[in-house]
Amino acid sequence: MFCHKCGTQNEEIARFCRACGRQLKNDSFVNNPYKKVVLVNCGRNKLNVIKEIRMLTGAGLAEAKNLSEHTPSTLTENITEAEAMQIKNTFEAIGATIEIR
Incomplete structure (x- = not known):
């Protein structure tokens, strides 16, 4: 999934962004x-x-x-x-x- 803060593409099961560490929520996901x-x-x-x-x-x-x-x-x-x-x-x-x- 896509992190709005840093723009990194993360795995769908990820709870935190691998680049910036921000917690990902369902409403913060956007398809790239x-x-x-x-x-x-x-x-x-x-x-x-x-x-x-x-x-x-x-x-x-x-x-x-x-x-x-x-x-x-x-x-x-x-x-x-x-x-x-x-x-x-x-x-x-x-x-x-x-x-x-």
């Missing part, structure tokens, strides 16, 4: 509006997945190859749900498996 895009599997077309990773993150070839080989790997964080869905659709069109968390 930002999402994270995670590459779960490249599928058969690894070369196109590497190209998309490079376009998305601006990473070099070696970094993009490393992200594609060591799955699950986080591609982007703190983006809106609409942006996350657009990225997911792009990667799934080329055969990759993507999760939005």
Whole structure:
């Protein structure tokens, strides 16, 4: 759950914020509006997945190859749900498996 005081994302069963120590109450919880895009599997077309990773993150070839080989790997964080869905659709069109968390 989300702490209003410091903005830290905590586990759902947490009673206290792990960063600031503030006691969390049910009314202080808010769902985090930002999402994270995670590459779960490249599928058969690894070369196109590497190209998309490079376009998305601006990473070099070696970094993009490393992200594609060591799955699950986080591609982007703190983006809106609409942006996350657009990225997911792009990667799934080329055969990759993507999760939005």
